[in-house]
Amino acid sequence: MSPSRRSVALLGATGSIGVQTLDVLRRERERFELVSIAGGEQLSELAAIAKEFGVKSIAVKSERHRADLVELVGPGVEVVVGDEGLHDLAQRSDVVVNAVMGFAGLPVTLGALSAGKRLALANKESLIAAAPLVAKVRNTIGATLLPIDSEHCAIHQCLASSPGAVGYPDVKRIVLTASGGPFRGWSEEQLKGATKQDALHHPTWSMGAKITIDSSTLMNKGLEVLEASALFGIDVDRIDVVVHPQSIIHSMVEYVDGSVLAQLSRPDMRLPIAYCLGQPERLAYAYGELDFSKAISLSFEPPDGTAFPALGLAYEAARVAGAAPAWLSAANEVAVAAFLADEINWCDIVAIVASTMDHYVADPLESLASLYESDDAARRWARASLER
Ligand code: NDP
């Protein structure tokens, strides 16, 4: 590897963010070398990526997955297993892209930051659940946390006009934009008939199944409020959500002097991925370029907090703090998985999260062990609520 090439670990390589990251890396072979990858069930895809990029190490979920993958890649590639494997690979590269889905991405976030690496974070669930623990490892020398989530990447770019200011005193508020999802404008009555097919049909973004369902309930935006607060150290009372159906403005920062800064592009996740890989430089390939020679309409409307109660639950979890965000996210993972498995209706998803939160017992979340206990407790309550 030439000294100027940065080594990259892409953990969650076979998913929506993973595939789009590979697309960026294909164009940037002179700057980046993909050295390690991880995935869940799609082992032949993992093997194909390893072959194409000459990957040296792969993390898989279990010994069974390891045995099957070794058959495909042969003995020349290192295959590591489980949470330890993810943690280990996250500690070895210059840049770590966390594109794993859900709480399973936690070892990647903690591994990369505690080893002083650059973490390009798509996996919002790990940051939301473990915010106090992540805050500690972020202080490791060299550790940098850059958000791939498009809204947070937009805010990161807008905040560049307040360099180094702790707590951003000149920021009046952050405004997260939301497409509104496939059910924007639906009444509570109509939402009772929402199907899986409807919910999986996102109007502006093509994403993995879990986040697509989260977008349909607006839980994704609720999780993003928590994510923004943890990332930028800004209280949720200074974070607002506005529905912007075109998904062109990816979020905004309003300053105390009335200025509002925004970042715009057509919806294309490769742009924030490339931004996180390239920082402090910009990679010279334009993703999501806008054509201002044609008319572009931008509209804004308030979210419907009554039809979409997930947003309110997320603000509540943020105010309770401690392990409450971890409970919210864990319960939501259980409910979304049940919905995708056709076990519950769409309206049950957020109802299960709400009923799980009723059982939350205050926990300041001081250790990793207590986080795993909280995650486990929330999942148990969510499953119990499912069975009712
Ligand atoms: P996908 O479901 O498309 O992909 C998830 C990836 O995680 C797959 O590669 C999957 O492997 C892998 N995976 C799942 N469990 C494990 C595990 N235990 N160990 C290792 N790998 C595992 O999700 P997305 O790409 O849509 O989302 C990934 C993350 O990025 C989520 O946290 C999401 O919220 C966030 N995000 C996604 C956006 C998007 O546009 N897609 C936008 C903003 C944020 P396999 O497929 O082989 O089973």
Ligand code: MG
């Ligand atoms: Mg987002």
